[in-house]
Amino acid sequence: MSRQISALWKSLRSPRRLILIAGPCVIESERLCLRVAESLRRACHKLGVTYIFKASFDKANRTSGASFRGPGLEAGLKILASVRTKAGVPVLTDVHSEAQVTAAAEIVDILQIPAFLCRQTDLIQAAARAGRIVNLKKGQFLSPAEMGQVVKKATEAGGDKILVTERGTTFGYNNLVADMRSIPILRRLGFPVFL
Secondary structure (H helix, E strand, C coil): CHHHHHHHHHHHHCCCCCEEEECCCECCCHHHHHHHHHHHHHHHHHHCCEEEEECECCCCCCCCCCCCCCCCHHHHHHHHHHHHHHCCCCEEEECCCHHHHHHHHCCCCEEEECHHHCCCHHHHHHHHHCCCEEEEECCCCCCCCCHHHHHHHHHHCCCCCEEEECCCEECCCCCEECCCCHHHHHHCCCCCEEC
8 A cells, every 4th residue: 555655645746736635524325435436536537637535434523413423433444445446546534533543544545634633642643653644634723824833743753745734714603714825824834735
């Protein structure tokens, strides 16, 4: 898998390559995940776009405790492994704990730190040490400059394949603003920036 990770990382570092990270927010079924992955893979191939499938086995940050969170770690990782093999695409998923990092790193290409967990030092360091690409999502409560400390946690733990995702900034109740001025600030951190 390390050869595949290296090839994917090279593609992600290309400054002129369009990249799409997409899929269902949460895994609902293997059938749906495969349909989405295969359809987007075909469309992206036609357009010359690098495609990465994204779905979460557990959406632990739902507003309501009664909301559907996904199939859980074991069942979810089986589905993600199936998507990776059958659809032939790289796979990204959220991780919320160090134990999830260890299990997910055996299956997926990219480990994603959710925006609400971007300050969790142990989680970031575990993901950085896992040997996978790590996508650090900017918390809506952080300025772009403050993401420098998040990236530093990952690099100090040995992470050298890092993505940074802009998630906007909260300005009061229910006002989430994606400020495009943050993109050049985040780019100064030295890693690819995604929206």
